[in-house]
Every structure is written in C-alpha cells, then in structure tokens.
Amino acid sequence: MKLLLHTCCAPCSIYCIETLRKEGIEPTIYWYNTNIHPYTEYKARRDTLKEYTKSININAIFEEEYGLNKFCKNVINNLETRCSDYCYKVRLEQTAKYAKENGYDAISTTLLVSPYQKHEILKKQGEEIAKKYGIQFLYRDFRVGFKEGQTKARELGMYMQKYCGCIFSEEMSKSAHQKKDKEESARANRDTERRIRLSDTIPNLDFRPLKRENEEEIDFIYNIKKEKYKEENKKELDKEILNKLLERYIKENVKNIKVIMLKEEKIGFFDGKILENNTFRIDNIFILKEYQNKGIETAISNEILFENEKVDKSK
Numbered sequence: 001m002k003l004l005l006h007t008c009c010a011p012c013s014i015y016c017i018e019t020l021r022k023e024g025i026e027p028t029i030y031w032y033n034t035n036i037h038p039y040t041e042y043k044a045r046r047d048t049l050k051e052y053t054k055s056i057n058i059n060a061i062f063e064e065e066y067g068l069n070k071f072c073k074n075v076i077n078n079l080e081t082r083c084s085d086y087c088y089k090v091r092l093e094q095t096a097k098y099a100k101e102n103g104y105d106a107i108s109t110t111l112l113v114s115p116y117q118k119h120e121i122l123k124k125q126g127e128e129i130a131k132k133y134g135i136q137f138l139y140r141d142f143r144v145g146f147k148e149g150q151t152k153a154r155e156l157g158m159y160m161q162k163y164c165g166c167i168f169s170e171e172m173s174k175s176a177h178q179k180k181d182k183e184e185s186a187r188a189n190r191d192t193e194r195r196i197r198l199s200d201t202i203p204n205l206d207f208r209p210l211k212r213e214n215e216e217e218i219d220f221i222y223n224i225k226k227e228k229y230k231e232e233n234k235k236e237l238d239k240e241i242l243n244k245l246l247e248r249y250i251k252e253n254v255k256n257i258k259v260i261m262l263k264e265e266k267i268g269f270f271d272g273k274i275l276e277n278n279t280f281r282i283d284n285i286f287i288l289k290e291y292q293n294k295g296i297e298t299a300i301s302n303e304i305l306f307e308n309e310k311v312d313k314s315k
C-alpha cells in the first residue's frame with residue numbers, strides 16, 4: 001500500500017508512524033496545516049516535523065500554505081463547528097488530491113491519534129473524501145497510543161504545542177489566564193479608586209489586608225491588642241494566656257483584618273465580617289492614640305459603607 005499520511009505535528013506522528021511501520025506500511029508524511037496560528041507557531045511545528053522525519057529517515061512532503069485569512073472567512077459564522085465544517089475537510093481534501101495526483105492509493109491522518117479531536121467525524125469525512133478521489137482511507141484508532149507518543153516526544157526534547165492550532169483554539173487555551181488577569185485588574189482598579197476616595201478626605205490614607213506572612217504587621221496587631229486589653233481591664237494578663245488569646249484572634253480573623261496606613265505608616269487596623277450578601281461589616285476599629293479624633297475612623301467607615309452600597313447595587 002502506498003500511503004500518504006496527513007501529519008499535523010511531530011509529537012502526534014510518533015505513535016502513528018511506529019504503528020504503521022510495525023504493520024509493514026511505510027507512509028509518506030504529508031504536512032498541510034494552513035491555519036496554525038501565529039506564523040511562529042506554524043514554523044515551530046513544521047520545523048520540528050522536518051527534523052523528526054529526517055531523524056527517522058522517512059519521506060516527507062511539506063505543502064506550504066499559511067491561510068489565516070481564508071480560514072477566518074470560512075469559519076467566522078460558526079466558530080463552534082469550525083473543526084468539522086472546515087478544518088478537517090480542508091486538510092483531508094488536500095491530502096486526497098495530492099495523493100491522487102501522485103499515485104498514492106490510500107490516505108490517513110495523524111489527527112486520529114488525538115483524544116481531543118472529533119474522532120468519528122474525522123473517520124467519516126476521511127472515508128467520504130477518499131472515496132471521492134477513488135482512493136482508500138486507512139482508518140486506525142491511534143488514540144490508544146496518544147500518551148505513549150507524547151511521552152516519547154518529551155523524551156526526545158521535541159517542541160510541544162500548548163493548543164490545537166488555530167487562533168480560536170489559542171484563545172480558548174488562554175481563557176483561564178485571561179479570567180484571572182481580568183479579576184486581578186478589577187481588584188487593582190477598585191483599590192486605586194478607594195485610595196483616591198480616601199485621599200480626598202485625608203491625604204495618603206489607605207488600608208490593606210493583613211498579610212499573615214508579614215511578621216512585622218502581625219506584631220503590630222499584637223501590640224495594639226495587648227495595650228487595648230490593659231486599658232480595658234486595668235491589668236495585665238498572664239503573658240502566656242494573652243499570647244494564646246492573641247494568636248487565636250489573628251488565626252480566626254486574619255482574612256478580615258485590614259491594616260490602616262497613613263503615608264505608608266501603619267497607624268491602626270480594623271476587623272469585621274463578610275456578610276452573606278458579600279458586604280463587609282466593621283466590628284472594631286483600632287487607631288494609635290496620636291492619630292485618634294482626626295476623622296480617620298469616620299473616613300474608613302464611610303469608605304466601607306460606600307463599597308457595601310456598590311456591591312448591593314450591582315446585584
């Protein structure tokens with residue numbers, strides 16, 4: 001059998017080629033992957049395949065076409081079905097055409113190794129297209145060897161792609177990161193707006209979440225709490241008991257303690273609770289003596305009220 005094997009990339013080709021060779025079939029590799037995006041990725045996959053085919057001494061044909069425009073025009077109306085409506089068909093059709101023109105009697109594709117492709121559709125389309133050209137479609141369920149092939153590719157130090165290939169699959173692979181970036185950016189923007197509002201009332205006033213790993217901040221909270229205890233109870237508690245109480249306080253409240261800053265100096269803190277409707281309720285505000293009665297407590301409370309109202313309204 002003279003077989004033309006459409007090949008999407010080197011890692012996917014390993015198991016397919018090894019299996020066919022074991023069966024006594026020596027395929028000719030056929031590179032035709034027009035919509036791999038961006039061009040640097042197209043080149044990386046193609047060049048990896050070039051090196052690999054040379055290293056295993058197999059014949060390989062490279063059909064150069066980088067058809068991003070054509071691809072986008074053809075799939076834009078229904079991105080969901082782009083793989084089966086366009087991508088598979090274009091690859092298989094071109095493979096069959098080349099095979100027919102150059103005396104091959106069968107085609108197949110390394111896409112059959114991927115558990116991420118629509119395997120049954122590939123098989124059906126392969127059979128239909130091959131029939132149209134009067135040749136055979138050699139079907140194998142190569143998926144059983146997907147992991148084995150990927151492991152070998154890693155061992156060989158091959159370039160391994162992170163997404164299927166087209167611009168849309170690239171975007172999908174990045175969507176988790178994009179979501180995180182968006183959330184981080186929204187949080188940073190909220191912080192900036194809050195700083196501006198607070199600074200409108202008292203310049204350089206701000207607050208930020210307590211960091212458990214910041215020993216200096218933790219000590220700061222400890223000391224204020226200790227002083228507060230002494231003041232309220234008119235006595236000092238046994239050091240050990242007090243330390244245990246404070247430790248427990250930090251542990252239980254760490255997520256809801258905010259350190260109040262003035263000109264980047266720690267001047268107090270407040271604690272509270274996140275309520276069911278996702279708003280924050282302040283339970284206690286502690287400010288160092290020298291900064292008390294300067295309107296800081298009011299500014300902080302107003303800011304929390306403002307934030308809460310925004311959360312409520314946005315529901």
Ligand code: SF4
Nearest residue numbers: 083087164165166169
């Ligand atoms: S996801 Fe993969 S198979 Fe589907 S259109 Fe993109 S490159 Fe082709």
